[in-house]
Amino acid sequence: MSETSDALFVAEPERAHLTSTDVLDRKWIDVNIPCKAACPVMTDVPGYIQAILEGDFETAYKINRRDNVFPHSLGRVCNRPCEPACRHGREGLGEPVAICHLKRASADFGYTPLDLEIVPNGKKVCVVGAGPAGLTAANDLAIKGYQVVVLEQYDEPGGMLRYGIPQFRLPYDVVAADVKSITDLGVEIRCNQRIDSEAQIELLKREYDAVILSGGCMLPSSVKLPGMDAHGFYWGLDFMMQANRELLNDIKLNKVVVIGGGFTAVDCTRTSYRLGASEITLAYRRTKDKMSAGEPEIDCMEEEGIEMEFLVSPVEILAKDGKVTGIRLVRNRLEEGKPVAIPGSEFVIECDAVIMAIGQTNEDLPGTKEVPEVNEVPQKDNFFLAGDFRNGSGTVIEACADGRKVARRAHQYLSGIKGYQDVVHIEEIKLDQLPRTREDDFIPLTTMPHIPVSERLAKNREVETGYTRELAQNEARRCYLCHYNFQIDIDRCIYCMACIDAMPVDCIKLAKDIDVGADGSLRYVSAAHWEEAQAITIDNDKCIRCGNCVRACPVDCISISKYTLETVEVE
Amino acid sequence: MRYVIVGTGAAGATAARTIKRMDRDGEVVIIGDERFFPYNRYLLTEFLSGAVSAAELFHTSEEFFEAMDIRLRKGQAVERVYPNDKTIRFAHNEVMSYDRLLIATGRSPSLGPVLRPYAKLIQRYYTFEDILLIQKRLPEVREVIVSGRGLSALDLIQGMYRVGKKITYITRGQAIDVSTVESHLMGDLDSALAEREINFVHDDRIVAIECVDNRYLVKTFQGKELWGDLVFAWDNYTPNVGCLRNTGIEVKTGILVDLRMRSSAPEVYAAGDCVEIYHPTLKNYWINFGWPNAVEQGRIAGKNMAGDNEEYQIHETTLFNILGKPLEARWWD
Numbered sequence: 001m002s003e004t005s006d007a008l009f010v011a012e013p014e015r016a017h018l019t020s021t022d023v024l025d026r027k028w029i030d031v032n033i034p035c036k037a038a039c040p041v042m043t044d045v046p047g048y049i050q051a052i053l054e055g056d057f058e059t060a061y062k063i064n065r066r067d068n069v070f071p072h073s074l075g076r077v078c079n080r081p082c083e084p085a086c087r088h089g090r091e092g093l094g095e096p097v098a099i100c101h102l103k104r105a106s107a108d109f110g111y112t113p114l115d116l117e118i119v120p121n122g123k124k125v126c127v128v129g130a131g132p133a134g135l136t137a138a139n140d141l142a143i144k145g146y147q148v149v150v151l152e153q154y155d156e157p158g159g160m161l162r163y164g165i166p167q168f169r170l171p172y173d174v175v176a177a178d179v180k181s182i183t184d185l186g187v188e189i190r191c192n193q194r195i196d197s198e199a200q201i202e203l204l205k206r207e208y209d210a211v212i213l214s215g216g217c218m219l220p221s222s223v224k225l226p227g228m229d230a231h232g233f234y235w236g237l238d239f240m241m242q243a244n245r246e247l248l249n250d251i252k253l254n255k256v257v258v259i260g261g262g263f264t265a266v267d268c269t270r271t272s273y274r275l276g277a278s279e280i281t282l283a284y285r286r287t288k289d290k291m292s293a294g295e296p297e298i299d300c301m302e303e304e305g306i307e308m309e310f311l312v313s314p315v316e317i318l319a320k321d322g323k324v325t326g327i328r329l330v331r332n333r334l335e336e337g338k339p340v341a342i343p344g345s346e347f348v349i350e351c352d353a354v355i356m357a358i359g360q361t362n363e364d365l366p367g368t369k370e371v372p373e374v375n376e377v378p379q380k381d382n383f384f385l386a387g388d389f390r391n392g393s394g395t396v397i398e399a400c401a402d403g404r405k406v407a408r409r410a411h412q413y414l415s416g417i418k419g420y421q422d423v424v425h426i427e428e429i430k431l432d433q434l435p436r437t438r439e440d441d442f443i444p445l446t447t448m449p450h451i452p453v454s455e456r457l458a459k460n461r462e463v464e465t466g467y468t469r470e471l472a473q474n475e476a477r478r479c480y481l482c483h484y485n486f487q488i489d490i491d492r493c494i495y496c497m498a499c500i501d502a503m504p505v506d507c508i509k510l511a512k513d514i515d516v517g518a519d520g521s522l523r524y525v526s527a528a529h530w531e532e533a534q535a536i537t538i539d540n541d542k543c544i545r546c547g548n549c550v551r552a553c554p555v556d557c558i559s560i561s562k563y564t565l566e567t568v569e570v571e
Numbered sequence: 572m573r574y575v576i577v578g579t580g581a582a583g584a585t586a587a588r589t590i591k592r593m594d595r596d597g598e599v600v601i602i603g604d605e606r607f608f609p610y611n612r613y614l615l616t617e618f619l620s621g622a623v624s625a626a627e628l629f630h631t632s633e634e635f636f637e638a639m640d641i642r643l644r645k646g647q648a649v650e651r652v653y654p655n656d657k658t659i660r661f662a663h664n665e666v667m668s669y670d671r672l673l674i675a676t677g678r679s680p681s682l683g684p685v686l687r688p689y690a691k692l693i694q695r696y697y698t699f700e701d702i703l704l705i706q707k708r709l710p711e712v713r714e715v716i717v718s719g720r721g722l723s724a725l726d727l728i729q730g731m732y733r734v735g736k737k738i739t740y741i742t743r744g745q746a747i748d749v750s751t752v753e754s755h756l757m758g759d760l761d762s763a764l765a766e767r768e769i770n771f772v773h774d775d776r777i778v779a780i781e782c783v784d785n786r787y788l789v790k791t792f793q794g795k796e797l798w799g800d801l802v803f804a805w806d807n808y809t810p811n812v813g814c815l816r817n818t819g820i821e822v823k824t825g826i827l828v829d830l831r832m833r834s835s836a837p838e839v840y841a842a843g844d845c846v847e848i849y850h851p852t853l854k855n856y857w858i859n860f861g862w863p864n865a866v867e868q869g870r871i872a873g874k875n876m877a878g879d880n881e882e883y884q885i886h887e888t889t890l891f892n893i894l895g896k897p898l899e900a901r902w903w904d
Contacts, residue, residue: 091651092664287823289816299684305743305776310823311856331856333849334821334835345854453685453778454792 017427025424032540033482038085040401043067046483053476057110064106069136070178073161075104076170079395095445097479105472121145126208128195131159132396133387134214136403142185153194163241166267167460198367210382210410217388221359227317232324236264236357243271253277257327259314260357261291268355269306274459283309285339303453326350360393377409418570429560431550438546446475484545485561486538492557502552507542511535572597577649578675579603582843582869586673589873591639599641604648613862615702616730649814654836671838671876678844680805689780694801696727716799718777732767739770810845823847825858830882832872842868
């Protein structure tokens with residue numbers, strides 16, 4: 001095994017610790033650190049939140065920079081799969097921790113240029129597309145010593161971060177800060193370089209040791225409705241890209257209907273508002289709870305006065321003299337959760353613009369469809385596919401995860417290493433090192449400050465203004481720090497029940513037996529009476545890491561250990 | 572058979588009565604989150620102004636529930652429904668099973684994301700408890716600010732006018748926004764508002780509220796600063812469907828039901844202001860709020876829960892009808 005880049009980013013304190021490759025320990029992380037398990041790049045969420053809690057924003061930034069590469073940007077626009085998984089949000093426990101806002105705070109207050117010792121290996125890699133997948137791959141390969149050149153078709157790097165998301169959610173300078181952090185590693189980005197033929201790709205494959213194609217997913221989904229050729233009809237991503245390139249500043253919008261329920265649809269409504277539209281309606285075929293846009297973005301949209309119509313689908317764009325005059329929609333009912341048009345329910349909304357934001361697809365680039373999958377990565381010799389171009393339209397963090405996976409595969413191909421292995425570091429913790437107390441569980445969610453709604457017409461002004469350091473530390477206190485594993489040493493336990501008396505939730509169990517599954521999952525066979533109990537155990541899935549049980553134990557038989565995951569190369 | 576009814580309003584109480592008449596041996600439990608016996612919410616304004624007595628407000632009593640052998644659990648909120656387990660969980664974590672469940676939780680004024688941070692500074696006007704609180708504060712109140720959509724705004728303005736308060740009304744549109752009122756009535760409404768010397772702030776909305784020396788400073792989107800001794804504000808009246816969140820039961824704004832008042836989950840029915848039904852004349856989903864409708868839907872839901880098979884007849888009128896009287900009668904009486 002060899003060191004990965006992890007140690008280059010964050011220096012771990014020198015404490016006695018074990019390393020484990022046991023499947024049970026690996027499974028423990030998936031079950032007990034659900035935020036991390038839900039993150040496509042497995043960001044060490046409790047690790048960086050604990051750093052913020054301790055006021056060490058720099059370490060928090062470095063953990064994020066290592067794991068997800070774009071802390072400034074993702075701290076604003078990540079779709080936050082971690083938050084629904086957060087144990088603080090489970091029934092009866094309150095709201096999930098604002099993990100994404102804390103990521104932003106780590107970048108706002110902890111950003112520091114990386115000072116990595118990179119040893120060049122003499123090999124060259126070309127990445128096509130400077131979006132999240134391509135830049136993540138470039139970042140990871142540059143750290144491994146590759147000379148990386150990124151070719152970008154537009155005039156600035158960032159892909160969807162730069163052109164698909166409005167500045168009031170993600171300012172350009174924020175994207176630029178994340179991109180600079182990658183180019184600081186020696187990655188060269190060449191803009192206005194479009195690669196769209198097999199011949200060009202063949203040339204690159206000869207010129208470079210490896211080529212990674214991550215051209216994104218920029219074409220609108222193929223839906224055809226009458227009237228789409230009228231002036232005033234836009235595809236969602238086109239609309240956003242034009243707005244982000246300042247090409248719509250002179251547009252005259254009055255009544256706008258946006259079709260869709262995702263982030264781009266919501267961005268289109270809010271951009272229309274800033275471009276002067278007075279009546280904006282978002283029309284979505286399902287119900288509000290099925291919208292894929294995030295709740296905070298939907299809240300902001302509502303704040304800005306945008307109306308919503310649910311259970312409706314577009315039928316026809318109405319036009320007169322070549323200009324959009326309205327849209328005919330039909331009401332849907334739900335049949336086993338699927339929207340089905342109600343006959344005779346058609347109605348018209350008058351408008352002068354219709355924006356169809358119902359998803360994107362990738363370009364059909366010759367020679368890319370035939371690339372076979374090798375260990376879940378599309379690879380043909382030294383040519384790889386990554387990101388949305390390969391997987392279809394997805395989220396930023398999914399694109400980052402795929403960029404990382406492909407970079408690892410490319411590195412394996414070029415360096416000859418056998419592969420990768422997950423290693424769990426287990427570090428013993430003393431009670432006085434545990435920063436949590438039971439009182440922390442009652443801290444309410446810290447809301448994100450916003451600019452007033454009356455100042456939202458400023459087109460590019462960022463709406464979310466970010467936590468202060470104090471707000472971030474307050475929010476960090478809410479985290480259960482699920483990377484701590486509390487265990488009872490049965491051999492020393494005297495079954496006095498003091499821990500059970502002290503437990504704040506149903507987290508300590510008397511068990512007749514504990515079944516361990518092949519994948520490391522645990523199932524407790526609970527004992528109705530303590531006389532039946534063969535074991536007393538802490539259910540770490542319920543444990544809120546308050547330390548009450550450790551304090552209450554008269555024989556000091558409850559241990560605390562911290563679990564962190566690292567992926568290492570196998571040579 | 573255990574019938575559990577969540578909500579003690581017109582729909583819930585009617586359903587309980589209907590079920591008991593059809594299934595004498597059935598166990599009926601009706602649960603309400605307010606501390607009082609069921610009362611007529613639509614008479615609260617009249618009660619505030621003294622036109623209606625407390626006795627007229629409460630339409631049920633302890634004797635009624637005893638006589639009908641209906642178990643009333645008041646002051647207990649239902650937190651969550653588990654349709655797969657056929658159980659409900661109370662806010663105090665008690666779990667109760669059901670064979671058939673009726674959700675009749677009504678709807679209430681809700682605050683959107685702009686107003687939400689100021690919830691503590693906003694006086695609600697919805698429950699009997701709210702009215703008791705307002706009665707207590709009224710001697711100190713000279714001016715009130717009202718901002719909200721719908722007939723409830725009219726009702727509140729009427730109530731405040733009757734008790735002699737100066738009213739500022741803020742609305743997003745050009746005129747009072749009462750979409751269910753037929754257009755020929757709108758002119759009359761406007762003149763009625765003018766006669767009451769209401770300070771009418773149109774094309775505007777509240778964006779901030781501050782409490783200064785026990786008075787309230789309201790800031791609007793258009794930059795106005797208005798003072799009041801009480802602020803009543805809401806964005807919409809929305810169905811109370813919190814206990815159905817993440818249950819898989821289909822909800823648009825209200826609970827989606829068929830004409831037999833069945834929700835998308837087996838053995839779960841819904842009735843009254845919390846449901847939404849497709850209305851073929853309107854070509855839209857529709858919450859038919861108001862007392863007569865709640866009674867009607869509660870009766871049909873109760874019958875179907877007890878084994879009947881009756882369909883709700885969608886009325887072909889959109890004219891708002893409250894307490895069986897048309898709007899004019901309520902406004903100009």
